[in-house]
Amino acid sequence: MIIASLFETAWHALTTHRMRSFLTMLGMMIGVAAVILMLAIGQGAQAMVRGAIESMGSNLFIVMSGATTSGGARVAMGSAPSLTFADADAIRDLPDIVAAAPMSPGSAQLIYAGLNWSTSVFGSTPDYAIVRNWPMASGGFFSEADVRSGARVAVIGQVVARELFGDEDPIGKIIRIRQAPFEVIGVLAAKGQSLDGRDQDDLLVVPISSAQQKIFSSSLRNRARFIMAQATSEKTMDAAESAINEVLRNRHRIGVGQEDDFTVRNLTAIAETAASTTRVMSLLLGAIAAISLVVGGIGIMNIMLVSVTERTREIGIRMAIGARRRDVLWQFLIEALTLSLIGCAIGLALGIGGAWLVERLAGLPVAVTPASVLMAVGVSFLIGVFFGFYPARRAAGLDPIEALRSQ
Amino acid sequence: MAESGKPLIEVVDIEKDYPTGAGVFQALRGVSLSIAAGEFVAIMGASGSGKSTFMNLLGCLDRPTRGSYHLDGKDVSRMTSDQLAALRNREIGFVFQGFNLLPKLTALDNVALPLMYAGMGREARRRQAQATLDRVGLGERSHHTPLQLSGGQQQRVAIARALATRPRIIFADEPTGNLDSETSRQVMGFFSQLNREEGITLVLVTHEADIAAYARRRIRFQDGRVVEDVAIEAAAA
Numbered sequence: 001m002i003i004a005s006l007f008e009t010a011w012h013a014l015t016t017h018r019m020r021s022f023l024t025m026l027g028m029m030i031g032v033a034a035v036i037l038m039l040a041i042g043q044g045a046q047a048m049v050r051g052a053i054e055s056m057g058s059n060l061f062i063v064m065s066g067a068t069t070s071g072g073a074r075v076a077m078g079s080a081p082s083l084t085f086a087d088a089d090a091i092r093d094l095p096d097i098v099a100a101a102p103m104s105p106g107s108a109q110l111i112y113a114g115l116n117w118s119t120s121v122f123g124s125t126p127d128y129a130i131v132r133n134w135p136m137a138s139g140g141f142f143s144e145a146d147v148r149s150g151a152r153v154a155v156i157g158q159v160v161a162r163e164l165f166g167d168e169d170p171i172g173k174i175i176r177i178r179q180a181p182f183e184v185i186g187v188l189a190a191k192g193q194s195l196d197g198r199d200q201d202d203l204l205v206v207p208i209s210s211a212q213q214k215i216f217s218s219s220l221r222n223r224a225r226f227i228m229a230q231a232t233s234e235k236t237m238d239a240a241e242s243a244i245n246e247v248l249r250n251r252h253r254i255g256v257g258q259e260d261d262f263t264v265r266n267l268t269a270i271a272e273t274a275a276s277t278t279r280v281m282s283l284l285l286g287a288i289a290a291i292s293l294v295v296g297g298i299g300i301m302n303i304m305l306v307s308v309t310e311r312t313r314e315i316g317i318r319m320a321i322g323a324r325r326r327d328v329l330w331q332f333l334i335e336a337l338t339l340s341l342i343g344c345a346i347g348l349a350l351g352i353g354g355a356w357l358v359e360r361l362a363g364l365p366v367a368v369t370p371a372s373v374l375m376a377v378g379v380s381f382l383i384g385v386f387f388g389f390y391p392a393r394r395a396a397g398l399d400p401i402e403a404l405r406s407q
Numbered sequence: 408m409a410e411s412g413k414p415l416i417e418v419v420d421i422e423k424d425y426p427t428g429a430g431v432f433q434a435l436r437g438v439s440l441s442i443a444a445g446e447f448v449a450i451m452g453a454s455g456s457g458k459s460t461f462m463n464l465l466g467c468l469d470r471p472t473r474g475s476y477h478l479d480g481k482d483v484s485r486m487t488s489d490q491l492a493a494l495r496n497r498e499i500g501f502v503f504q505g506f507n508l509l510p511k512l513t514a515l516d517n518v519a520l521p522l523m524y525a526g527m528g529r530e531a532r533r534r535q536a537q538a539t540l541d542r543v544g545l546g547e548r549s550h551h552t553p554l555q556l557s558g559g560q561q562q563r564v565a566i567a568r569a570l571a572t573r574p575r576i577i578f579a580d581e582p583t584g585n586l587d588s589e590t591s592r593q594v595m596g597f598f599s600q601l602n603r604e605e606g607i608t609l610v611l612v613t614h615e616a617d618i619a620a621y622a623r624r625r626i627r628f629q630d631g632r633v634v635e636d637v638a639i640e641a642a643a644a
């Protein structure tokens with residue numbers, strides 16, 4: 001086949017002008033490397049956000065004590081949270097709600113065998129594990145009975161387990177939380193980073209009653225700073241939200257026209273917004289990188305035009321011995337394609353290497369997907385054809401006699 | 408002269424105009440002649456008389472402005488550029504004064520080039536190119552590039568390239584123009600042999616009478632017209 005031989009011809013032509021070929025490919029190389037790197041960073045960010053959303057728990061509401069402000073919920077200084085455990089029970093009893101966990105957050109120093117570790121402490125109920133969709137790595141979660149009796153039991157996250165116990169099995173061990181002894185009965189599975197970049201595994205969960213009596217020693221018995229609730233499905237989210245509003249307004253006796261003393265937020269919707277923001281950002285990064293690919297393509301066209309002019313006589317000779325116009329067209333098209341595809345291959349290597357470096361050195365999550373590699377190869381191919389076609393057609397359109405006469 | 412009834416080459420009233428700054432220049436002003444298969448024709452004439460113009464038309468590198476050209480009975484003026492390319496590839500070999508080899512390719516690859524355009528596979532065309540180089544006596548130089556060869560050797564590579572696809576006709580425009588007399592004699596001896604032993608039709612342009620003497624018919628051009636067309640008695644060679 002002539003086409004196969006023309007690849008050899010192209011290779012020969014390109015290796016006779018090594019420096020020029022290399023410089024021409026440089027544009028493609030940088031373009032492809034940039035596209036791969038930018039997509040890798042963008043997709044890494046997306047994957048992180050997606051992971052964070054999944055680990056957050058699905059179809060999630062957070063009901064906060066306090067009225068709505070632009071910044072979130074507001075609680076008057078010193079005033080007690082407006083939400084109660086009974087509110088949480090009432091929300092859980094709604095038809096579209098699976099589980100509702102009253103939450104009492106805080107932080108405390110943990111001590112075990114001379115080691116100490118400061119962490120977030122959450123007082124909650126067994127519903128917490130449900131709404132957060134959080135399986136156990138070992139042991140079990142505490143029960144409703146533990147909540148009722150104010151048992152001194154605790155469930156710890158992976159970070160706490162690692163920091164306090166190392167290789168030791170934490171189950172059954174007694175730790176001190178602000179002097180109060182608690183028995184570790186379970187270790188939560190790893191979840192990783194949350195959307196705001198915090199390590200979700202750095203926590204301790206205890207029955208909300210025990211937290212309020214023995215750790216926070218607050219006077220806020222039976223009150224919850226916020227309630228986390230899970231709807232039955234994505235479709236019931238809206239109905240569930242209005243049901244929560246209605247039941248709480250009833251229970252808190254808030255009349256028509258009066259301001260709510262609570263705020264319901266659809267966490268899943270907020271997370272989706274974050275996800276689409278990252279998606280847009282990664283597209284934007286890719287698009288900017290794609291511009292450099294186009295610039296690389298123009299570089300190829302430029303050199304191919306020079307090459308056609310320089311090799312006019314060669315084209316004349318080839319035509320004189322029987323090259324058809326399309327053979328000449330293919331010859332130059334294949335040369336342009338070879339340039340762009342070799343540039344693409346080197347650019348791929350650079351981009352993947354760069355992504356690896358970014359991950360190692362900058363600690364950013366990156367993801368080089370087969371789709372982005374395929375896209376880069378496809379686009380390079382198209383650029384080779386697109387920017388190679390004009391010079392190739394010029395070559396093919398030459399008049400044999402005039403071409404032979406040129407110097 | 409006409410051994411068979413139908414001539415291989417038949418041109419009638421061919422004219423070629425070149426557009427120039429000062430209007431149209433008529434390089435050929437009505438040339439009619441026919442050449443039979445197996446002939447050996449020398450074309451002579453003063454510089455600028457239209458010899459190369461005529462050869463380029465015969466070699467299907469260019470098209471006449473007016474007049475008809477039949478090659479082997481087929482009307483060349485009606486052919487598409489692809490058909491002309493195929494003619495140049497298979498029926499016609501062209502030898503230039505300046506050799507016109509591709510400087511970056513070896514002798515072998517130069518000779519194999521027309522075979523590539525003929526669609527021949529890599530190995531087959533290398534074999535055939537090597538055999539053709541052997542025929543012109545350059546078998547051992549097949550891996551030299553043109554720059555590593557003498558003028559006479561380069562012209563022999565060019566002849567091998569013209570012969571590679573086993574064409575029936577060879578057009579040579581001043582093939583010895585860049586060669587010394589001894590090398591010219593060798594090249595012309597080879598051309599005569601091709602004509603005699605293989606029946607290849609040869610048309611060559613030359614300025615020198617002793618080169619023209621190898622041919623058996625002499626056509627003389629002057630100002631774009633044929634002014635002489637005579638048979639040469641076999642004496643030389």
Ligand SMILES: Nc1ncnc2c1ncn2[C@@H]1O[C@H](COP(=O)(O)OP(=O)(O)OP(=O)(O)O)[C@@H](O)[C@H]1O
Nearest residue numbers: 425426427432434453454455456457458459460461
């Ligand atoms: N492309 C062209 N444009 C204009 N005029 C041309 C062109 N090619 C040839 N001519 C003119 O046509 C005439 C014939 O040219 P041609 O090359 O056929 O001459 P020639 O007989 O081969 O001469 P020489 O012996 O010097 O090679 C010349 O006067 C030349 O100037």
Ligand SMILES: [Mg+2]
Nearest residue numbers: 458459460580
């Ligand atoms: Mg001439």
